[in-house]
Amino acid sequence: MAEKVSPSVVRASLQVTSLNPPQPTSWERMRGSLLKAKWPILAIIILSLITFMAVFGPQIAPKDPNRQSLIERLTPPLTENEAGEINYLIGTDGLGRDLLSRVIYGARVSLLVGFSAMLIGGVLGTSLGIIAGYFGGVVDDIIMRLADIQLAFPFILLTIMVLVVLGAGVLNLVLVLGVGQWVTYARISRAQTLSQKEKEFVEAARSIGARDWEIITRAILPNILAPLIVIGSFNVASVILAEASLSFLGLGVPPTVPTWGGILAESRDQLLGGYWWLAVFPGAAIMLTVLSLNILGDWLRDFLDPRLRNR
Amino acid sequence: MGQFIARRLLQSIVVIFGVTLLTFMTLHLAGDPTYLYVSERASEEEIIAARKALGFDRPLPVQYLSFVGGMLQGDLGNSLRARKPALDLVLERLPATLELTLFALVLSTTLSIPIGIFAAMRRGSPADGGIMILAMFGQSMPGFWLGIMLILTVGLGLRILPISGHVAVLQPMLDGDFGKAIGNIPEAIRHLILPGLTISVFSLSRNARLVRSSMLEVLSQDYITTARSKGLGERKVIMRHAFRNALLPLVTLLGLEFGFLLSGVVVTETVFSWPGVGRLVFNAITQRDIPLVQAAVVMFSFLFIFLNLLVDLIYAQLDPRIRLS
Numbered sequence: 001m002a003e004k005v006s007p008s009v010v011r012a013s014l015q016v017t018s019l020n021p022p023q024p025t026s027w028e029r030m031r032g033s034l035l036k037a038k039w040p041i042l043a044i045i046i047l048s049l050i051t052f053m054a055v056f057g058p059q060i061a062p063k064d065p066n067r068q069s070l071i072e073r074l075t076p077p078l079t080e081n082e083a084g085e086i087n088y089l090i091g092t093d094g095l096g097r098d099l100l101s102r103v104i105y106g107a108r109v110s111l112l113v114g115f116s117a118m119l120i121g122g123v124l125g126t127s128l129g130i131i132a133g134y135f136g137g138v139v140d141d142i143i144m145r146l147a148d149i150q151l152a153f154p155f156i157l158l159t160i161m162v163l164v165v166l167g168a169g170v171l172n173l174v175l176v177l178g179v180g181q182w183v184t185y186a187r188i189s190r191a192q193t194l195s196q197k198e199k200e201f202v203e204a205a206r207s208i209g210a211r212d213w214e215i216i217t218r219a220i221l222p223n224i225l226a227p228l229i230v231i232g233s234f235n236v237a238s239v240i241l242a243e244a245s246l247s248f249l250g251l252g253v254p255p256t257v258p259t260w261g262g263i264l265a266e267s268r269d270q271l272l273g274g275y276w277w278l279a280v281f282p283g284a285a286i287m288l289t290v291l292s293l294n295i296l297g298d299w300l301r302d303f304l305d306p307r308l309r310n311r
Numbered sequence: 312m313g314q315f316i317a318r319r320l321l322q323s324i325v326v327i328f329g330v331t332l333l334t335f336m337t338l339h340l341a342g343d344p345t346y347l348y349v350s351e352r353a354s355e356e357e358i359i360a361a362r363k364a365l366g367f368d369r370p371l372p373v374q375y376l377s378f379v380g381g382m383l384q385g386d387l388g389n390s391l392r393a394r395k396p397a398l399d400l401v402l403e404r405l406p407a408t409l410e411l412t413l414f415a416l417v418l419s420t421t422l423s424i425p426i427g428i429f430a431a432m433r434r435g436s437p438a439d440g441g442i443m444i445l446a447m448f449g450q451s452m453p454g455f456w457l458g459i460m461l462i463l464t465v466g467l468g469l470r471i472l473p474i475s476g477h478v479a480v481l482q483p484m485l486d487g488d489f490g491k492a493i494g495n496i497p498e499a500i501r502h503l504i505l506p507g508l509t510i511s512v513f514s515l516s517r518n519a520r521l522v523r524s525s526m527l528e529v530l531s532q533d534y535i536t537t538a539r540s541k542g543l544g545e546r547k548v549i550m551r552h553a554f555r556n557a558l559l560p561l562v563t564l565l566g567l568e569f570g571f572l573l574s575g576v577v578v579t580e581t582v583f584s585w586p587g588v589g590r591l592v593f594n595a596i597t598q599r600d601i602p603l604v605q606a607a608v609v610m611f612s613f614l615f616i617f618l619n620l621l622v623d624l625i626y627a628q629l630d631p632r633i634r635l636s
Contacts, residue, residue, distance in 0.1 A: 264455070
C-alpha cells in the first residue's frame with residue numbers, strides 16, 4: 001500500500017520545484033569555482049603568458065637566440081654598456097648569446113613536447129583502456145599485462161636507451177614520451193569503462209540496436225572524460241619535467257634549438273664561476289610552468305571529480 | 312602464502328621476459344644496429360665484418376635467444392669505449408648509486424612523515440599553508456635544478472657542504488673492512504646530503520602531501536572520535552590510533568619509490584659528479600656506448616623488479632588482506 005500524501009505536501013513540493021532558480025550552466029559553475037579558488041587564476045595567467053612566449057617567440061624575443069658575441073660572453077643581468085643602455089636584460093651565456101631570447105624560445109619545445117606527448121599518450125591509453133574494459137577477456141588480459149610490465153621498471157631508463165639508439169629530435173622525443181604515458185590513461189579509462197558499461201543507458205543503447213562503436217563513442221567516452229582531463233593536466237607537467245631532464249642529458253633536441261633543460265645543461269659548465277643567472281632563469285621558467293599546470297590540475301580535479309583526490 | 316609467492320614469482324618472470332624483449336627490440340628500432348657500433352667513417356667491408364662479429368646477420372629470434380642466453384651467464388656485451396664487460400663496469404659503480412638512493416629513500420620517508428602529520432594536525436594554519444606551498448614547489452621543479460641551486464647557494468655561497476665527491480661505505484663493507492666502513496660514515500653523510508636532497512625532493516614533497524591527506528582522512532573516522540570521546544589525550548590518539556593507519560598509503564608506495572629514485576640518479580649523479588651508475592650512463596650516452604647503456608638499463612630493471620617482489624612478499628606477510636586479494 002502506498003502511503004497517503006496529504007495534498008498540501010504535494011502542493012508545497014510543486015511550489016518548491018517551480019521556485020527553484022534555473023541551474024547554472026557548467027561555464028558559470030566553472031567561473032564561480034575559479035573565482036573562489038584564486039590560485040588557479042594566477043596559474044592560467046602564467047600559462048597564457050608562457051604560451052604567448054612560445055607562439056610569438058620570434059616576434060617578442062629581443063635578439064636572435066643563436067647570435068653569438070664572444071666579447072660579451074657571461075654578461076651579468078642588468079649590465080649597462082658605455083651608452084648606459086641595458087643590452088641584455090637577464091645577461092648572456094658562455095657564448096655571449098642573449099639569455100632572455102633563449103628562455104623565450106625555450107618555451108616552444110617544452111610546451112610542444114608536453115602537450116603533444118600528453119595527447120599521444122592520452123589517445124593511445126584511453127583507446128586501449130576502453131577496449132580492455134569494454135570487451136574484456138583475452139584482449140583485456142594482454143593489454144593489462146603490458147601495462148604491468150611497463151610499470152614494473154623505471155621507464156625513463158628505457159626512454160634514454162630509445163633516444164640513444166634513435167638519436168635526439170623533437171619527433172622522437174614526443175613519440176617516446178607519449179608512448180611512455182599510456183599506462184595511466186589505460187588503467188583509469190578501463191576502470192571507468194567497467195563501471196559505465198553496467199549503467200542503464202548503455203543497456204538501453206544496446207537494446208535499441210546500437211553498435212559497439214556507437215556505444216563506446218556516444219555513451220561511454222563522454223562519461224569517462226572528466227578524470228582523464230585531470231590526469232592530462234598533471235601529465236603535461238610531468239612530461240615537461242621529463243623533457244627537461246632528457247634535454248639536460250643531451251638527449252632532447254639538437255643543441256642549436258634552445259630548450260630550458262639544454263640551457264641548464266650548458267650552465268653546468270659555468271657553475272663553478274658563480275654565473276648564477278644561467279641556472280636561475282631557465283630553471284624558474286620550468287618551475288613556473290609546471291607549478292601552474294599542477295595548480296590547475298588540482299583545481300580541475302576538485303571541480304570535475306573530487307573522488308580522485310586521494311589517488 | 313605459498314600460492315601467493317608462486318603467483319608473484321611467476322609475475323616477475325613474465326616482467327623480466329618483457330623487459331629483456333623491450334631492451335632487445337629497442338636496439339633494433341633504428342634498423343640495423345651495426346651502425347651504432349662502428350665509427351661513422353667505417354668502410355663497407357668493415358661494416359660487414361662488424362655485423363658478422365656482433366652476430367647481427369642472424370635472424371632476430373636467434374639474436375634474441377643469444378641475448379637472453381648471454382644475460383643468464385652475466386654477459387651483457389662489452390663496452391665499446393672501455394673494451395671491458397659492460398656488466399662489470401656497472402657492478403663496479405653500483406655501490407655508490409645504492410648508497411645515494413638508499414640515503415634519499417631514508418631522507419624522503421623520515422622527513423615526509425613528521426612534516427605531513429604536523430601539517431594535518433595544524434590544518435588551515437599558516438604553518439600548514441606554508442608547508443603545502445613548499446611541497447607544491449618541490450613537486451614542480453626539476454630535481455637537477457634544485458641540485459644546481461644547492462651547489463650555487465649552499466656549496467659555493469655558504470661553503471658548508473661538499474658539492475662533489477663520494478666517500479664509500481658499502482664498498483669497504485663488501486671488502487670486509489667494517490672498521491673503515493663505519494669510520495667513513497660521518498664524512499659519507501656530509502657528501503650525501505646535497506645529492507640526496509636533490510634526488511628525493513619530488514618524493515619528499517609528494518609523500519608529505521600524501522601523509523597529510525591520509526592523516527586528515529583517518530582523523531575524521533569514527534574510531535578516532537571514539538578514542539577521543541573515551542578521554543584519550545590527543546598525543547595518544549595520534550600515536551596509537553591514527554598514525555599507523557595514516558601510513559598505509561605511503562607504505563604501499565615504498566616499493567615503487569625506490570625505482571622512482573633510481574630513475575633520478577642519472578641527472579643527479581651528473582650534476583654532483585657522483586661516481587655511480589648514473590654518471591656512467593651519462594658518459595655512455597655522450598659516447599654512444601650502446602652496450603653499456605643497455606647493461607645499465609637491464610641491471611636497474613632487475614634491481615627494481617627484485618625489490619618490488621621483496622617488498623610485496625614482506626607486505627603479504629604483514630598484512631593478510633594483500634595475499635587474499
